[in-house]
Amino acid sequence: MIPLLILTPLILLAALGAVWKARPVHAALLLALTLALNAILYLVLGADFIGLIQFMVYVGAVAVLIVFSLLITRPGDEAEEIARRPRSLVTGLACSLPVLAVLLFMVSRFETAGSAATDARSVSIEQLGTTLFTTHAPAVMAVGVLLTAVMIGAALFAREPGKKTPTPSDS
Amino acid sequence: MISDSSMLYSTPALETGDDEDQLLRVSLGPQHPSTHGVFRMNVVLDGETVVSLKPVFGYLHRNHEKIAENATYLSSMPYTDRLDYICPLSNNWAYAHAVEKLAGIEVPERAEYMRVILAELTRLINHTAFAGFILGDMGAWGSALMYAFREREKILDLFEDLTGARMMANFMRFGGCRNDLPAGWAMKCGKLVDDYGPFLDEMEKFLVGNEILLARTQDVGQLPKDILINGGITGPMLRAAGVNYDIRKVEPYGIYERFDFRIPLGEIGDCYDRIMIRFLEMRESLKILRQALDQLPEGDYIHPKAKIRNFKPPVGEAYGRIEGPKGELGFHLISDGTTNPYRYRVRPPSFINLTLLEDMCLGLDLADVVIILGSIDIVLGEVDR
Amino acid sequence: MTPLAMLLTLSSLMFTLGLLAVLTRRNAILVLVGIELMLNAANINFIGFWRYGPTDPALTGPMFVLFSIAIAAAEAAVGLAIILMVFRHTRSTDLNKLDSLHG
């Protein structure tokens, strides 16, 4: 419980930063921090494998990809972003606050309905593997197909449309 | 890439505006590990691809030409050492050659042989160091450079024995050389020439088949022949592209027509060819050295009537050029009959070879720029003068 | 507050934050950041229910998170590839400027 009490506000703060920070790279780095803290949360909860995978995939790949895309696209100035913030915030909050309300309402209802087991629980890698390839075998295959398709698709998308080198005649 | 010479001088003015924040403007130099001195390139990059490259030089400008016009003919001789400080003796010879042409001075036989020997040794120094430098530009942490310098030191020892200085030789005089070969010098030189072949074998084994070097240098930085000729490129760079132009053959000076040697010519003219041509040239230099050492006659090392003090060439004009290790090195002198030249002008091969840098680099990587610059083989002392 | 309730609250708040980012950000990549936050909020729920819920031999919670992570990675890869392609055409990642289908 104590680690949870420490982690939860940290995660929320980092997530808030990721949403709030005007400079895109800061937002992306804070996203990486949020995801890393999430991974620690999983470790604390006893899902070691999931936590490490989360760290590897999210921090090592997704966050880095996002950061890298930011580098390549060199997003525009933040002053503009800050200037139009009040207006966008109104619409944003108008849409998201009801969602939050509904969610929290459901959480409160659930608390009254459900009972929580508090015994320590962990999942061994062997157990996970066995389940993965027996109960969830079709899902694994589907994900495998999806990932292959994604790899090919991403490669096709990202490919330069015909390598073009600048020549004097361009100008 | 540029395909014909009509495009040569119309490199694009970079468009600004919408694209501006997508391009990266980088100033390579003047303090940069691989600009071979204080040289700067204003590079505009798209990602890592070069979109535009403007060389900026003059950081090492020493006013050589004007100083020479205000000093006696002899006083400029030590300054020529400092033009291309890798090969001072070639510079000495080029200047002496120009003055001798201007004043109509004869050079004794022995002095001519000494000059050939020294110039070819200088060529060895230059090309060996070149191989080391270009590997350094490629990031091969100095091994090749150290091997090159190890051998270079041996040649510099010879120079020290002969001229009294390792690099700033100040050795050639109008009508010969400053002093005679010390006893045993020719023998030492002969031994060096004998040992140099195995060293070149080792160096070639080290470099020529190296897959990374092949991948980095082949098809990088080549330009069509006519562009090179129009751009005034000379030396190994021009010969790597297959143009047979070597002043030792085209307009033989000194006694080069007496020696049996060949001019290696490449085909494509990329960085790899430039490296290879230099290796092959070194082999030819060794041949010349062998012959010159064998034929070295006795006699005067300087024309007996050569004047050291109060030297006044007759009124006139002369352009003397030699095949320096980097290309055509020429001195253009106008005399008004006084002790100082009226006009003194250097044609520095490094500088003129550098003019096509941007054309070679466009569309290539930042990493290629460094190699191409290395393959041109510049010395900033000569570029900036 | 039980730990489970706490995790659920955390996940709700994180989801809302993600939604907020999706709604307010104009930069397409930062919208993707919001989507990642929302996905992670869902994952927290799965892990929370697995940890504090009834025992499940099929390990549905961790399994779902595993698949969700795999799919999120795929989604990020494709999303960024698309954004990069759009960027190459329009020289911008600003969603408000991508209005060429606007009629």
Added chain:
Amino acid sequence: MSLEHLPRLPQRLVEMLLQNFGAPEWLVLIAGFLVAASTVVGVFAGGFALLSLVERKTLARAQNRIGPNRAGWFGILQPVADGIKMLTKEDIVPAKAEKILHLLAPIMIVVPAILALGVIPYGREWIPVPLELGLLFFFAVGAMTEVSIFMAGWASGSKFPMLGAMRAISQMVSYELPLMICALGVVMVSGTLSLPDIVDRQGGFHLGFIPAWNLFTPWGLVAGLLFYVCSIAEANRCPFDLPEGESEIVAGHMTEYSGFKYALFFMGEYLGLFAISGLGITLFLGGWQAPLPGLDFVPTWIWFFAKLCTVIFSFLWIRATFPRVRIDQLMRFAWLCMIPMALLTLPAAAIWHFAGRGLLSWVVTVPLLLIPWVIITVIYNKRLAPTLRTYRFAE
């Protein structure tokens, strides 16, 4: 207590001391872990200092120089001198830098390297943190390095560091993939993610003298070689030192760093080198197992460090020889050569796992693994190979 237990000595001492004072169980445990961790950090910080000297000496010898020999006997105090120099230098933060990130980046380079060093089994008795998911943990913390390098490059607010960071990210992401795939084969055959267990599975000898290391199997040889190449790239060593690429982009992400922060980068780089070599040794070279039977009297950690020295010496030798590759060649090499070949080791490892070390396995896996080499050789000779240049000689 034999020499075998020497590295555990500090830990044991502290634990005994605390137990004598009647400290609670958890405190003893935590203190023991802390001391064990400090032992590892201490050993590798010393190793870093030593390597910085040995590297310079080795490179110097390869280049016919002597190398540092002025500070102390044979230059043994050179690292100390370097340290003093680094510490007394001015710490420069560029005006355009993001101050906090600029400070955090070097720290975040060192931390994952130290964490990664914590899970490697150095000897039979010397495993600082025996994690069940050790291998996964290693890669997970390794993932942090990319973010920190990006932070260094971006926070400097300068162009060369930015270029360096972009190169670093694309390089490390590309080479992490084959690295992990190569490790996956070992995991499949060993059936565990725990590094001590992986080492245990490589114990014993075949035919009485061939160690049962993973390297001496067809798939292990291929995967080991690929792992070796990838680890050079992951450690940003020559010939894949593009992120630093000193002749092109000055010092890459470290350009705007000076003094102690710069030293931290170096420390992170060397510790990372130790970690990745240690992992390679654990996965393919049998960890702390002795190379020949009958050598059991030697403490096992000595074997580990002997192997580590050999591997690191090979890194130095390569650094003394090879030029750097270009970024597009690097990426092409990763995606078109490394990854397909690494993927092929997976079925080979699977066959090995199910069919065992028999004739059948050899017959099937060797051709399977030779296919890409043959293809590459053919492609190399037909398409990529240096076109045999002809040179004319004008008389």
Added chain:
Amino acid sequence: MDSPSSTIERLPAPKRPGGWSIPGWGLLQGLAVTGRNMVESYYKKERMTTIQYPEERAPISPNFRNFPFLVFDTDPAADLRCTACSICEKECPPQCIYIVLDRDENGKSLKRPRVFDIDLSVCMNCGICAEVCPFDSIYMDGEYELSTDDRFGGLLFGLDRLAKSAEYHMKLRPEQATEVMARRKAEEEKKAAAAAAKLAKAKADAEAKAKAAAEVKPEEKGEEV
């Protein structure tokens, strides 16, 4: 120009066992070269050419030149060979020599320098001053450890530090010094002989004059009388 009588030669290609090049063969060859250098640098002198400078020194070639010095025969104040003719000052390429002629109170030249300064920070050790000197008075030194922590005074060499004895020259460059000494001696002898001859002639003249005077004396007297 472009179609030479040429022979075609293939380049020293990467070794190809069996006509095929194995990817990586060239890299292995490179490793072999550096490995060989690594090992041989421990025992082969021609591989490891480093000289540990302050403890060991490279032998200096007899021709080595570094910085000029002025020669005196016996006494640095009185018989410096330099006559302050300023030829070296004019010929010096970087103009680093500064000479002031010494004059007596009447403004008459004493044919020796009062000030003779060479600025080490400007001098480029080319040796032209020694070459052009017609009085054998300036030569190039072999001393090369001239660094100093005094930027101004320490780098400006005056007469006191430039003047070195003829013995020093003899020790430094025996061949050159012997030749110079022999030439100077011959010249001196010639001069002495000439002087002696002159003296003798003068004496003879004087004697003749005296004689003539004595001869004409009576006449003079006579005239006077």
